[in-house]
Amino acid sequence: MPDLSTTYLGLKLKNPIIASSSTLTDNVESVKNLAKNGASAVVLRSIFEEEITMEAEHYVKEAINSGYDESLFDYFDSRVKQHNVEQYLDLLLELRRHVTIPIIGSINAVTNHEWMYFAKKMEANGADALELNLFLMPSHLNRTCEETEKIYFDIINKLTSEISIPVTLKISHYFSNLASVIKKLSETNIKGLVLFNKFFSPDFDIEEEKLISTYVLSNPQDLAMSLRWIAMMSDRVSCDLVASTGIHDGAGVIKQLLAGAKAVQVASTLYKNGPEQIGAMLRDLEEWMNRKGYKSINDFRGKLSYGKVKDPALLERVQFMKYFNL
Ligand SMILES: Cc1cc2nc3c(=O)[nH]c(=O)nc-3n(C[C@H](O)[C@H](O)[C@H](O)COP(=O)(O)O)c2cc1C
Incomplete structure (x- = not known):
């Protein structure tokens, strides 16, 4: 039997499959089921910074009044209020009693301070780590790249000075110099980076002539972006x-x-195939490692990374004439 264990944020994981932040990780039964099916850790559904939530609530109402589809705002739980925060903290306590795998809390934030106390409470209630889902759409016409990046660094510095559990940052690829930003972020006090978040995809309904959201769930083809980076x-x-x-x-x-x-x-x-899919993925990994003669993940981790492949241009170049010559 190959050893599937790995480490992440200093936590020992029995295998490399973590259940992402989603509605599948917002209640005890579902998390227990994910753990039973082999998830090595779970990231709880994000709690949104209250300020954002208030803004979102206003924004959602305004948008709905002007004819937009409410489902567009899937990620904005406009009902989040203090009691939801308390429920979230209770969930952590409850999970600590029922599951032994690491539990990673998640906060979705865009400003610097309002939500810091949630982070402390999550730590106090037994979160093993905190994932910060930080996203600023670079759509401001008057904000420079440096100003946007500074917001990330300010938040990280403040958060990591206030809590002692490991912090990991979930980011998007919307940066003008992504490699440089990833490197600079990795040199802060965070212990991990999640590449990448997925957002709702805007689309237009041409009959109704309105904005709609499509593709909440990803497809296997969506792997390429994070694989490259x-x-x-x-x-x-x-x-x-x-x-x-x-x-x-x-x-x-x-x-x-x-x-x-x-x-x-x-x-x-997991939404498409059920939590049993984790077991199927682990079996495939194990079978592949056996076939290749790998005893542990470290035997092959990073074997096709930028520094180790013969032709890193394949990673660097997005357009190759030969591939477009169909
Ligand atoms: C229904 C649903 C709810 C989600 N809620 C959150 C969330 O609260 N916080 C978060 O960081 N990501 C959230 N995500 C994003 C996922 O954690 C993940 O980053 C994204 O779905 C891409 O991974 P996948 O291709 O495995 O689905 C959600 C995704 C889905 C489908």
């Missing part, structure tokens, strides 16, 4: 990298480990 950065960063988005099967897990990921996070495949 994990492979590109895993040799060059000072913290753990975890892959997220588009990992649907055992092959997806193996690819991300070959790229250099410490672990992977999965959500869509």
Whole structure:
């Protein structure tokens, strides 16, 4: 039996498959079921910074009044109020009693201070780590890249000075110099980076002539973005990298480990195939390792990362004439 264990954020994981933050991780029964099916850790559904929530509530109401579809705002739980925060903290306490795998709390934030006390409370209630889902759409016309990046660094500095559990940052790929930002972020006090978050995809309903949301769940083809960046950065960063988005099967897990990921996070495949999919992915990983003669994940982790492949141009170039010559 190959050893599937790995480490992430200093936590020992029995295998590299973590259940991502989603509605599947917002109640005890579902988390127990994920753990039973082999998840090595879970990231709880995000609690949104209250300020954002208030803004979101206002924004959602305004948008709905002007004819937009409420489902567009899936990620904005406009009902989040203090009692939801308390429920969240209770959930952590409850989970501590029922599951032994690491529980990672999750906060979705965009400003610097309002929500810091949630983080402290999560730590006090037994979270093993905290994932910060931080996203600022770079759509401001008057904000420079440096100003946007500074917001990230200010939040990280403040948060990591206030809590002592490991912090990991879930980011998007919307940065003008992504490699440089990933490297700089990895050199802060965070212990991990999750590449990448997935957002709702806007679309237009051409009959109704309105904005709609499509593709809440990912597809296996969506793997390429995180695969490229994990492979590109895993040799060059000072913290753990975890892959997220588009990992649907055992092959997806193996690819991300070959790229250099410490672990992977999965959500869509669990919605599509049920939590049993974790077991199927683990069996595929085990079978592949046996076939290849690998005894542990470290035997092959990062084997196809930027620093180790013969032709890193394949990672660097997005357009190759020969591939477009169909
Ligand atoms: C229904 C649903 C709810 C989600 N809620 C959250 C959330 O609260 N916080 C968060 O960081 N990500 C959330 N996500 C994003 C997932 O954690 C994950 O990053 C994304 O779905 C991409 O991974 P996948 O391809 O495995 O689905 C949610 C995803 C789905 C499908």
